[in-house]
Amino acid sequence: MEKKKRGMSITAKQKTAGWLFLTPATVLLVIMSFYPIIQAVFTSFKTGSSANMQWANPLTYNYSRMFADTIFQTAMKNTFLYLIIQVPIMLVLAMLLAQLLNNKDLKFKGFFRTCVFLPCATSLVSYSLIFKSLFATQGLINTILVKLGIFAENYNFLGTPTSAKVIIILALLWRWTGYNMVFFLAGLQNIEYSVYEAAKIDGASSWQTFWHITVPLLKPTIVMTAIMSINGTLQLFDESVNLTSGGPANATITMSHYIYNNSFGNGVANFGYASALSFIVFIFVAVLAFINMKVGDTRD
Amino acid sequence: MVRYTIILNIREDKKMKKKVLSALLVSAMTVSMVAGCGSSSSSDSASSDTTETAETEAAETEAAETEAAEDAESTDEAAGGENKLTVYAWDANFNIPALEAAEADYQANVDPDFDLEIIEQSQSSDVEDAVTLAGSSGDYSTLPDIVLFQDHYIQRYVADYPDAWVDATDAEGMDWDNVGAEKLSYSTIDGKHYGFPVDNGTAIFAYRTDILEECGYTIDDMTGISWADFISIGEEVYAKTGKYLLSMDGSGNDLIYMMMQAEGASQFKDGAIDIVGNETAERVIATIVEMAQKNVLYLANDWSDYTDQTIVGDMVAGVMNGNWIIPTIEQVSENAGKWEITSLPTLDGGEGYAANGGSSLYITANCQNVDLAKKFLAYTFGGSTVTYDAALTNGGVISCCATAAESDVYQQGVDYFNGQAIYAKIVEMGTNVPVVEQNDFHYTARENLGNAIINAVNGSDLATELQNAQDQISFAMGN
Numbered sequence: 001m002e003k004k005k006r007g008m009s010i011t012a013k014q015k016t017a018g019w020l021f022l023t024p025a026t027v028l029l030v031i032m033s034f035y036p037i038i039q040a041v042f043t044s045f046k047t048g049s050s051a052n053m054q055w056a057n058p059l060t061y062n063y064s065r066m067f068a069d070t071i072f073q074t075a076m077k078n079t080f081l082y083l084i085i086q087v088p089i090m091l092v093l094a095m096l097l098a099q100l101l102n103n104k105d106l107k108f109k110g111f112f113r114t115c116v117f118l119p120c121a122t123s124l125v126s127y128s129l130i131f132k133s134l135f136a137t138q139g140l141i142n143t144i145l146v147k148l149g150i151f152a153e154n155y156n157f158l159g160t161p162t163s164a165k166v167i168i169i170l171a172l173l174w175r176w177t178g179y180n181m182v183f184f185l186a187g188l189q190n191i192e193y194s195v196y197e198a199a200k201i202d203g204a205s206s207w208q209t210f211w212h213i214t215v216p217l218l219k220p221t222i223v224m225t226a227i228m229s230i231n232g233t234l235q236l237f238d239e240s241v242n243l244t245s246g247g248p249a250n251a252t253i254t255m256s257h258y259i260y261n262n263s264f265g266n267g268v269a270n271f272g273y274a275s276a277l278s279f280i281v282f283i284f285v286a287v288l289a290f291i292n293m294k295v296g297d298t299r300d
Numbered sequence: 301m302v303r304y305t306i307i308l309n310i311r312e313d314k315k316m317k318k319k320v321l322s323a324l325l326v327s328a329m330t331v332s333m334v335a336g337c338g339s340s341s342s343s344d345s346a347s348s349d350t351t352e353t354a355e356t357e358a359a360e361t362e363a364a365e366t367e368a369a370e371d372a373e374s375t376d377e378a379a380g381g382e383n384k385l386t387v388y389a390w391d392a393n394f395n396i397p398a399l400e401a402a403e404a405d406y407q408a409n410v411d412p413d414f415d416l417e418i419i420e421q422s423q424s425s426d427v428e429d430a431v432t433l434a435g436s437s438g439d440y441s442t443l444p445d446i447v448l449f450q451d452h453y454i455q456r457y458v459a460d461y462p463d464a465w466v467d468a469t470d471a472e473g474m475d476w477d478n479v480g481a482e483k484l485s486y487s488t489i490d491g492k493h494y495g496f497p498v499d500n501g502t503a504i505f506a507y508r509t510d511i512l513e514e515c516g517y518t519i520d521d522m523t524g525i526s527w528a529d530f531i532s533i534g535e536e537v538y539a540k541t542g543k544y545l546l547s548m549d550g551s552g553n554d555l556i557y558m559m560m561q562a563e564g565a566s567q568f569k570d571g572a573i574d575i576v577g578n579e580t581a582e583r584v585i586a587t588i589v590e591m592a593q594k595n596v597l598y599l600a601n602d603w604s605d606y607t608d609q610t611i612v613g614d615m616v617a618g619v620m621n622g623n624w625i626i627p628t629i630e631q632v633s634e635n636a637g638k639w640e641i642t643s644l645p646t647l648d649g650g651e652g653y654a655a656n657g658g659s660s661l662y663i664t665a666n667c668q669n670v671d672l673a674k675k676f677l678a679y680t681f682g683g684s685t686v687t688y689d690a691a692l693t694n695g696g697v698i699s700c701c702a703t704a705a706e707s708d709v710y711q712q713g714v715d716y717f718n719g720q721a722i723y724a725k726i727v728e729m730g731t732n733v734p735v736v737e738q739n740d741f742h743y744t745a746r747e748n749l750g751n752a753i754i755n756a757v758n759g760s761d762l763a764t765e766l767q768n769a770q771d772q773i774s775f776a777m778g779n
Contacts, residue, residue, distance in 0.1 A: 049460035050436035070772060137601075138609055159550070159601045161758070245602045247551045248758075249751035264425075269432045269460060 044275035053272060062276035072277065074250050075258040078165070082254070083233045086169045091225055093177050095218070098184035099210065113185070116178040124175070128242035131171045132158065161251035164244050168252055171239055176232070180225045187221035188214070227289050234285050255281050384415040385673055386444035387661070388427050392420060393627050395448055395659065397695030398498055398687075402680035405687040410679060417444075424450050424659070428457070434666075435461035445667040446677070448498065450659050451486035456740035458489050466663040466670055469493045474678035480700040482733045487660050494662055496677040500700035501622040501658025502730035503558050504641045506629055508543075509718065511617040511638075515540050523642045526649035527559075527587045534596030543617040546591065547610035550599030553750035554621065554656050557742070559584045562644045562652025566737040567745050573773040575749070576766055583647055585753060585766065592757045599754065620644060622656035623726050627696055629716075636716045643729055653732040658700075698726050744776045 008016070044062055046053040056062055066072050100106070101113055119127065134140050135157040145151040157163045191214065199209050215222075237256040240246050246253030246261075253261075255277065262274040389395045396418055403416035421427055427447050434440045440463070449457070458465055468474070469492050476484065479497050487495030507522055515536050522533070534545035548555050560567060565580040567573065575581045591597035598615060600606035610616050612631050619629055629639060644652035661681060663673045680687040681701075688704035691697040699705050705727040713719035739745070752765035 050432065051438065051461045051463065069775065070768070136605065136609065138613060156601070159599070159754075245551055247601060247751075247754070249551075249754040264429055264432065269436070271436065 040275045040278065043272055044279055046272045047270075048272070050269045050271045056272065062273045063280075065273060066277060066280065071250055071253070072255070072258055075253045075255045078252060079234060079236060079254045081165065082169060082172065082236060083230060086172050087226065087229045087233060089169075090173055090177050090229065091180060091222065093173065094180035094225070095184050095215075095222075097177065097181045098188055099214065101181070102185060102188045116181055118178065119175050120179040122175070124238035125242050127175055128171065128239050131167065131174075132243050135167050158244050159248050161248060164248060164252045168239050168243060171243060172233070172236075176229070180229065183221050183225050184218065187218045191217050223292060227292050230288050230292065231285050234281060234288070382669070383411060383413045383672070384417065385446060385667075385669065385676060386417045386419060387446040387448065388419050388421050388430065388444050389448040390421045390424050390427065394624060394695045394697060395498060396420060398691035398697040399448075401690030401694060402676070402684075402687045404690065405680050405684055406676055409684075409686065410675075414676070416676075419444060424448075428453055431457055431461060431464055431664075435464055440464055440665045443664040443666040445669065445673055446661050446663055448659050449495070449662050450657065451483075451495075451501065452657065452738075452742045454487055454495060454660070454662065455489060455738060458494060459740060464665050465494050466665060466667060466673075467492045467494060468496065468663055468674055468677070471496075471674035471678040471682075472671075473675065474682045478683050478701050478703055480702070480730055480733075482655055482730070482735050483658065483660075483700040485735050485738060486658075487662075495660030496662075496681040497658070497660050497700050498681060498697065499624060499658045500698040500726065500730050501624070501655040502698070502700075502726050502733060503562075503621060503644060503654040503656050504623050504626070504722075504726060504729070505618065505620045505644050506626075506639050506641045506717075508617040508635065508638050509640050511537060511541050511543060519640045519642055522645075524649060524651045525645050527591075527645050527647055529649070530645045531587075531591055531594060531596050534591065535594055537617055538595045541617065544598040544610070544615060545596050545618045546620055547598040547600060547606060547616045548620075549603045549606035550754050551602050551750055552743075552746060553588070553599070553753060554746065555588050555597075556581075556584060556749050556753075557746065558620065558644065558654040558656050559587070559647075559652075561654035561734060561736050562646050564734040564736065566739075567749070568737045568739040568741075570737075571739065573741070573745060573770055573777065575770045575773075580647070582766065585749065585756075586762060587647070588753055589756045589762060592753070599757065622658060623698055624657065624696075626722075637718050639717050640720050641717060641722050641725060651732075653729050653734070655730070655733045692723060698723055698730075700727075700730060741773065741777050745773050748772045748776075 043053065045056055045059050047056045047061060048054045058064075097116055101109060101116070106112070136142070137154050137156045137159070141157070142151070142154045146154060155163070157167055195213055195217075196209060199213055204212070235256050236254040237260065240252055240254040240257040241260070244252040246257050259274045259277045259281070262270045262277065387399060389399055399416065399418050403414070403418075406414050406416075421430075427449060430443060431447065431449075434442050443464070469476075471493075474493075474496075476493055480500065483497050483500065484493070487493060487497070505522070507519055509519055512518060512522065515533070517533060522530075525533075530545070537543060537545050556567065560580060563580050563584070565578070567575060567578075567581060569578070575585075588597065592599050598610055600610050607628050611619055611625075611628050614632055614635070619625055630636075644654055646652040661677055663670060663677070667673050683699075683701040683703045685704050685707045688697075688699040688701065689707050689709045692699070692709055705724075710723040710727060711721055712723075713721050714723070748769040749766075752762070752769040755765050756762040
């Protein structure tokens with residue numbers, strides 16, 4: 001044994017060491033993530049009380065069921081509405097903010113960067129609750145708007161379907177723009193200043209510089225932030241649960257929130273159906289990320 | 301892992317120091333990881349409900365979590381104790397004083413060594429989730445000996461997790477006939493009694509008599525009226541004082557159930573949802589929509605909006621709910637003496653009686669001392685006046701045991717309610733509550749019908765909304 005070991009080449013030794021370092025994380029990942037995922041696949045084909053789950057008859061019952069589920073369709077529409085409206089606005093805002101804060105002559109740069117990033121340090125639940133109390137019928141925003149004479153009487157922001165959706169989008173923008181800005185800022189700092197100087201000498205306006213130099217060079221960052229934001233928005237949960245409780249009348253419920261409701265809401269504990277719904281979300285995320293990567297990939 | 305590092309170690313000759321250091325690091329990391337794994341799995345059973353709590357109440361502080369973890373650990377220890385029982389309960393202002401009263405009563409009159417450990421949960425759903433988790437994993441050892449459980453949920457949980465509960469029909473010294481029939485209809489499943497009653501969920505209608513007076517009415521004018529009359533009075537009150545005569549949580553709308561029960565009707569018929577074509581249900585829901593549109597009823601966005609904004613925030617001149625809402629009303633000290641209670645209006649006039657949202661105590665499968673648990677619960681919550689008198693004084697918990705309600709404490713007037721003997725009144729109203737068909741899907745129905753009402757108030761067609769809600773409920777019921 002000892003002799004054989006001595007015969008190991010340098011490469012073999014390095015490989016062994018590499019695997020050695022990888023093992024703990026891999027083992028944990030398999031036990032904590034992959035095993036539950038596989039179990040969830042089985043669960044998604046079962047029905048009944050979670051104490052005594054039976055194979056569904058037909059096996060795809062949970063999957064076919066969701067096509068008739070109007071609440072899930074509402075949740076899907078809501079989630080995609082957030083996605084389509086919020087993600088583009090947020091990414092453009094983040095890019096503009098990054099551009100502003102990347103300005104060489106800007107004073108108190110560190111202070112402003114901290115300010116923009118600070119919302120990300122807030123817990124999702126706490127900021128949702130703060131938005132909830134801000135926009136409550138007797139809340140600060142209402143009081144200000146009524147005192148200023150803009151509204152005649154208190155408006156039930158969170159109780160009206162359209163305004164409740166708008167507030168969720170506003171909350172998301174507030175919470176996540178700074179987070180994405182940091183990536184853009186890092187991306188911007190990788191762009192050589194000489195490129196901008198050359199453009200300036202050629203007489204490019206700052207608008208042209210932005211669209212023809214900054215944006216193309218930031219493409220990898222844009223693709224990455226877009227994938228992360230799409231992924232995050234499709235799994236949106238805290239805001240729906242804490243800010244609006246999915247209401248009024250499911251007008252703001254998200255897919256993840258509906259999955260949660262099927263597992264723990266109303267004492268239902270319908271884990272089979274909830275797992276099936278989770279896999280649908282998983283497929284959405286995978287497909288969108290794939291499209292995004294294909295679109296963003298400039299190599300032929 | 302460790303073996304590899306030793307091999308690495310032995311094989312060194314050059315750069316010994318560096319390699320030893322890296323080997324040490326690897327082994328240290330491995331050991332700490334393995335140790336981390338081991339300890340987490342060994343405390344797994346104890347911490348599952350803690351995790352649960354943390355999930356639902358993510359905003360809770362770390363301190364609270366630690367406390368919960370300690371509590372959970374002690375549950376495991378407690379399970380074997382000879383004279384000790386553990387119980388999960390929620391609401392430090394209501395249920396917990398009742399449990400403390402029962403403990404003191406049993407200690408004083410039966411067994412001085414008896415010990416009841418009350419593990420406070422932040423809300424009722426924490427208990428439900430604890431049972432769900434234990435049932436799903438098939439490991440009931442995480443549960444305490446006894447749990448406090450919401451009446452409307454128990455049928456569903458007994459059906460889903462039959463192994464989690466203990467049939468208590470034969471509890472020594474328990475006279476089941478002493479408990480109100482309506483209360484027992486929740487906790488009795490297939491003729492077996494599972495639950496010991498705690499509070500009486502009888503619904504009250506509390507009015508601000510000073511505001512009624514301003515509009516020329518008295519509490520007697522509000523007693524036995526029809527909902528149509530109620531609406532016209534409500535419009536007048538809103539026009540004169542700007543206060544709503546009623547409020548409710550729009551997302552968890554209990555009005556439907558209570559108003560239906562007051563008519564002696566149910567949203568379910570023979571185990572199926574029965575809304576469309578059920579004349580009483582359609583009239584009740586149309587009435588709620590009309591009230592909301594005419595500013596008689598304020599539909600709050602959620603539960604905290606209902607309690608904190610509408611009731612504590614002094615937006616309303618009337619409150620209708622289970623009598624456990626009384627402590628919430630009493631939070632506004634400047635309105636002391638201005639409230640009085642009466643029965644519910646009905647569709648065609650006449651006094652209506654209903655109940656909503658009480659809870660009972662259930663023995664779990666993990667209880668190591670079932671005989672003691674049965675004896676304790678039968679002695680105390682089965683009708684001991686000592687327990688119920690203290691529960692009423694300290695927590696406002698009203699008994700639904702006939703004998704306990706004869707106690708003198710129940711006859712006393714309550715200052716906050718203008719000296720009215722509200723407890724005797726509630727017990728008396730409780731005897732009139734009709735038993736209606738219960739269903740596992742009570743909360744699913746409540747949610748969907750509540751949504752239909754919100755949509756109808758916002759302008760969609762009520763008939764279409766009701767059909768949608770009915771479809772959605774039968775869909776959820778698996779039909």
